[in-house]
Each structure stands twice: as structure tokens, then as C-alpha cells.
Amino acid sequence: MSQESQHDYSEGDLRKTGMALKHERTWDYELDRIVEAVEERGAEKVGLQFPEGLKRRAPHVADDLRALLPDDTRVLISGQPCYGACDLDTYMMRRTDVFVHFGHSPMKESDKIIYVPLFSNVEVEPIMEESLEELSDPDEDPDVGLVTTAQHMNKFDEMKAWLTERGYEVHTRRGDDRLTHEGQVLGCNYASADIDADQVLYVGGGKFHPLGLAMEHPEKNVVIADPVNNVVTIADTEKFLKQRYGAVHRAMDAETWGVVFCTKIGQGRWEVANDIVEENENAYLLTMDEVTPDRLTQFGFDAYVNTGCPRITTDDGPQFKQPMLTPGEYQIAIGEEPLDSLSFDTFHGTW
Amino acid sequence: MSQESQHDYSEGDLRKTGMALKHERTWDYELDRIVEAVEERGAEKVGLQFPEGLKRRAPHVADDLRALLPDDTRVLISGQPCYGACDLDTYMMRRTDVFVHFGHSPMKESDKIIYVPLFSNVEVEPIMEESLEELSDPDEDPDVGLVTTAQHMNKFDEMKAWLTERGYEVHTRRGDDRLTHEGQVLGCNYASADIDADQVLYVGGGKFHPLGLAMEHPEKNVVIADPVNNVVTIADTEKFLKQRYGAVHRAMDAETWGVVFCTKIGQGRWEVANDIVEENENAYLLTMDEVTPDRLTQFGFDAYVNTGCPRITTDDGPQFKQPMLTPGEYQIAIGEEPLDSLSFDTFHGTW
Numbered sequence: 001m002s003q004e005s006q007h008d009y010s011e012g013d014l015r016k017t018g019m020a021l022k023h024e025r026t027w028d029y030e031l032d033r034i035v036e037a038v039e040e041r042g043a044e045k046v047g048l049q050f051p052e053g054l055k056r057r058a059p060h061v062a063d064d065l066r067a068l069l070p071d072d073t074r075v076l077i078s079g080q081p082c083y084g085a086c087d088l089d090t091y092m093m094r095r096t097d098v099f100v101h102f103g104h105s106p107m108k109e110s111d112k113i114i115y116v117p118l119f120s121n122v123e124v125e126p127i128m129e130e131s132l133e134e135l136s137d138p139d140e141d142p143d144v145g146l147v148t149t150a151q152h153m154n155k156f157d158e159m160k161a162w163l164t165e166r167g168y169e170v171h172t173r174r175g176d177d178r179l180t181h182e183g184q185v186l187g188c189n190y191a192s193a194d195i196d197a198d199q200v201l202y203v204g205g206g207k208f209h210p211l212g213l214a215m216e217h218p219e220k221n222v223v224i225a226d227p228v229n230n231v232v233t234i235a236d237t238e239k240f241l242k243q244r245y246g247a248v249h250r251a252m253d254a255e256t257w258g259v260v261f262c263t264k265i266g267q268g269r270w271e272v273a274n275d276i277v278e279e280n281e282n283a284y285l286l287t288m289d290e291v292t293p294d295r296l297t298q299f300g301f302d303a304y305v306n307t308g309c310p311r312i313t314t315d316d317g318p319q320f321k322q323p324m325l326t327p328g329e330y331q332i333a334i335g336e337e338p339l340d341s342l343s344f345d346t347f348h349g350t351w
Numbered sequence: 352m353s354q355e356s357q358h359d360y361s362e363g364d365l366r367k368t369g370m371a372l373k374h375e376r377t378w379d380y381e382l383d384r385i386v387e388a389v390e391e392r393g394a395e396k397v398g399l400q401f402p403e404g405l406k407r408r409a410p411h412v413a414d415d416l417r418a419l420l421p422d423d424t425r426v427l428i429s430g431q432p433c434y435g436a437c438d439l440d441t442y443m444m445r446r447t448d449v450f451v452h453f454g455h456s457p458m459k460e461s462d463k464i465i466y467v468p469l470f471s472n473v474e475v476e477p478i479m480e481e482s483l484e485e486l487s488d489p490d491e492d493p494d495v496g497l498v499t500t501a502q503h504m505n506k507f508d509e510m511k512a513w514l515t516e517r518g519y520e521v522h523t524r525r526g527d528d529r530l531t532h533e534g535q536v537l538g539c540n541y542a543s544a545d546i547d548a549d550q551v552l553y554v555g556g557g558k559f560h561p562l563g564l565a566m567e568h569p570e571k572n573v574v575i576a577d578p579v580n581n582v583v584t585i586a587d588t589e590k591f592l593k594q595r596y597g598a599v600h601r602a603m604d605a606e607t608w609g610v611v612f613c614t615k616i617g618q619g620r621w622e623v624a625n626d627i628v629e630e631n632e633n634a635y636l637l638t639m640d641e642v643t644p645d646r647l648t649q650f651g652f653d654a655y656v657n658t659g660c661p662r663i664t665t666d667d668g669p670q671f672k673q674p675m676l677t678p679g680e681y682q683i684a685i686g687e688e689p690l691d692s693l694s695f696d697t698f699h700g701t702w
Contacts, residue, residue: 052649055649055650056649056650058635058650059607059635059650059651059652062635074625074628075636076612076636076638077635077636077637077650078637078638079637079638079639079642079646079647079650080646081646091614091640092638256410261427263442274425277425284409284410284413285425285426286427286428286429286430287427287428287429287430287440287442288429288430288431291430295430295431298403298406299406299407299409299410299428299430300407300410301410
């Protein structure tokens, strides 16, 4: 890549990635680990997979890597969408000698995969200082849960110590097998927040994780300290709940159902999908990797149940022409469960 | 499925499928063959894959099939896009006991797959009668090539006899391994028209195949007899060529190239993709199944080469923000081949 076009991929330039950040971010791509694995295995093909927000960096990383590797090593970049460690490019994994998955922590350890987590270099203490205004005074209620995302996991001990120094009793846990680290949450799993405290501090970027966290733990005060956009907020689930109840009500008249079984390695829930079609003769089993409006609509069903990623159902749901429900919401729509049983759809287990 | 919603899937109703037909079409889904295979193999899971235009029929076919199968046989419908026999749902194929691919003829015989070709019941003689006006008089030039698509293959002998009776010498051949039948063309392969005649009669629907046919055989008069839309036309490649030269010229300034290797079972051309990145240090290898504007644009390359399905490149090309070229067009854009070498990109071999 020429000097000029390299400039297009300079660090911190996220103008065209849909991510507008107040802090610049630099990443450690851990190229040495990759080069070492290539040498050890005498690899001919190296596969690189990046999440959506980092795909623009892929050519730059490939450049840096090619400069370190023998000329005849072929570097492949995955063009498949990628939204998590549940979403490995299995085609590439099986057909390359070294397969590198960037930006997510391991959902399951595997010798075939090099996970490069890409920890953030953003400081967390300034925004934690601000978050104290939304947390109860430690003299009144010292118990606080602490969670974060894979990107900020490198600062987790620092966060914990910082709160402890200020008189809090910090509750943390490693949720379940789906999570790599103590205190880690995923878009589909908030088991690390199942702690004995009425308040939880989430340190991390975006609104994606806190919304699920607040839905999964509606009884807790969820304080969001976002060190990337430099803002503290309280999670609000009202708009989200309205949208979900709207979808459930629209689906109540459905005669035919398309039931999606997702074929992505970490998103399959066969039992859940199979149980639905076994019990409902007007339900049809659909298999696919990406769940998009176009793929569903052409089948002409009245409503859909998505047993794959719950974030597609809840976050992308409004883009679908027909109502798309989580398995739990489906049970409400067909009258098997009461309306007030509506809850966030979480994912457990690994692939 | 209820009586009422069955009505939505009545035969010949293509209003919402993007296909507007003057003739109704009925299909033989060959359910007996499928039931027989299920019984023979004691199958627990049956997978059904339909091309895009027929996905709306899938629930109806699943209904009919479930009525014939034991209650505990699970019928799965593929939600993956499907554009040809090159495009098998390999995930479904590997995880079902009986895998049925509808609407295309076999690209390669396999015990694992039941191909149901879905032959059209449309009469071809009326439109062939009309096509005589565009063919030379047999007294002047009796030589005519004859080609059709998989859907009308059941009428091929009838077409041949009809032309012979009218004094033509009909030239036919089976192009190569990619094609199942003598006289068959695919969207990416027109080798069956490599015959010793200055005119070719194409009997079949749509503009998809004839355009490729005319591009691949620019020296021949390509007469299109469309029995589905009841119209005879002459293939015109001018607009198409302008579009392709436009893309090539826009790509001439490109500094960086994304080179797509398609992971679909019948669309991989590894050597072609590999040769490009081996010779151009500003070219990067991207792997993906569906080739869409969103998937490519986020990498930020100046131009793309698609070594997968040529019809994505040529027919969908204008939807892509950056120029996307066929491998042959790429050679022109980088100055390795002269402008007038531009030709249609065809696919050979099987999967």
C-alpha cells in the first residue's frame, strides 16, 4: 500500500466507520505472536478476521504483517460480517494454517485460533470519578457490582481498586462459560452482573451493552460510565420495552411462523428452535447465518422467531417488515406465558 | 399452514417475487423421490434449498412433504441466498440426512444431494414460430445453434425437431463439465453455444442468460425466444459494454485493490485470485460468500476484482460505490492487456 493511501487508515480516524469517538484509540495487534505462530507451523496461509468497526484497519494490519512474513506467505482478510467471538469465520478457520480473530476475547479456547483482544488504551479513572454522582454514597450502601467489556478488561483490576479505595465493597464474578473474564459482559450475556448489590457500575463504550444489562437486571440501578465518549448515564429500558411489547402484540395475530436457527458457530440453539416447530404445525424451521429482513421476508410468513443472536432481534427488529421475536417473546405471543414474563433473551454456553 | 394462508402461495402467483410472468407456471417438486430417500436412509433431518425466485413456495412444499413423512422427521428450509447449482448450502448439506436442491440441474453428481430441476410446463413452439422472423431463411443459411436453460431442458428435443422440420441444420453441444445437458447454458457459462453457425437461438426466460450469451459470442446473431414473457428480441450488448468500459476506466486510477475470493462451493477460483495478489503488492485478498457493496466498501480499497460469480460483477456492479472488475477487466485496468480484449468472464469446471 502506498504512503498516501496508508494515510487513509491512520489510527484514530474513524470518520467513515460509523464510530465517532472523543478519544483516540490505538491498538496492539500483537503481530509478534502471529509471526511466531506462522514460523512454528510453517504456515502458508494466514487468515485475519476483524469485527465490523475495525475492518477498515485490516489493510494496514495486513501491510505490517506482510512486511514481517516470508514473501510466499499468503495473508487473507475475512470479508464475512463479524459481531463477536460467537461469529468466527469457520470457512477461513478451516482453510488457513494460522487464523487470527481480532477484537473479541475467546469464547472457547482453541489451538486453531489466535485471539487478539485489542485492549483499549483509554483512561477510565476520570469517568469513574464522574460516575460517583450516580452511585449511592458508600456510607449508605457500599455494595456495588462492577462489569466491563473485553476492550477494557486490561483495566479491570485498576477499576476495582479505585472503587475499593473510595469505600465501596466491589462485587464481581465470572458469569459463566461463555465469558472469558471475571466482570466481563457480552451483548447477549450479563451473568457477571448477577451479584448481591442493588447497583452496578458498567465501565465501557456505547449503549449496546448497558441496555441489555439493564433489561437483564431491571431491579438494579445500572450506572454507565463511558470512558470513550466521556459521559455518565443511567440505563433506561422504557423505550426498549415499548418496542418489544409492540412486536409481541403485532405477532399475536400471526398464523404462520418462520423459526430461525442461526448457523453461526456460537449462535446455534437447536433445542429451542426444534421445540417450537415440534409443538406448532404452523411453524417452519429456517436455517441461515446472517439474519436480515430480505432473507426472511421472501418466505412470506406472518411473524418470525429468532433463536440466534438476541441483539439482531431487539436492536435490528424495527427494520424487519414482519414482527420478529425472541423465543421467550414467542411464548407470550402464542399465549403460553403471561405478558409480564417479558425479559431479555440471553445466551449461555460456548460453541 | 391454514387453508387461508395456503392460498397466498398458490401456483402462478409471482406478484411478490419480483417475477411478472405472462404464463402461469406449475412445478413438479418430485416429492415421491424425496420421501423414498428419507425412508431408505431413515432420515431424521431433511434440508430443502430453493433459488431466490422460488423461496416463497418453500412453506407450501414443506407442508406437502410433511404430510407424507413420519411426524418426527424434521424439515429444514435454507434461508441462505441461492443463485445456482454453484451455490449449495453446504452447512445444510453436511447436517441433514437428505438434502434437496430445487431449481437447478446438477453441476456435479453427488449421492448426498437430490437435485429437483423444476422443469417448466410452458409451451415453446408458439414463440419459436415467431422467432423465425429473426433467423435467416434456411435456404440461405440453414445453420443455427440452439441453447436453453435448465428450466426448459425437458423440451430440448422438441425444439430441435421443430427447427429440423423447418429445414434448419441444428448445431448443439454439451459445453463442458460445468453443464449437465447438451444445449444448456448457465449465467456464467455459454460453452454450449461454441458451435459452427453464425446464428444462435436461445429459448428461455429473462434477459440474464442472453446478455452473457451475446457477450461471449459477439460474432453471432443471438435471437432470444422467451416463451415465458412471450417475446422475441435480439441480444444487445451495447449498454452493457459501455458500463463495463466505464468501470474499467474508473479503476485505472486505483492504487489499492481488494481481490475477492468467493467461498461458495462452485465459485472459487483460487489460482486467479492468488496470481493477482502475488503480482501486485497493493492488492489484498478478501474471502466471503455473498459479495455485497456493504461488505466491500468498509475495507476502503480504491477498486475491487471479483473472482467469484461474474454476474455479480457485471449485473450488480453499478450498485457498488467503487469499481468492481472481472479478472480480465483488471488486467486491462492495470495496463497488462489492451482495451479491446474486454470480454465476458466465464466459469468452467465444477465444485
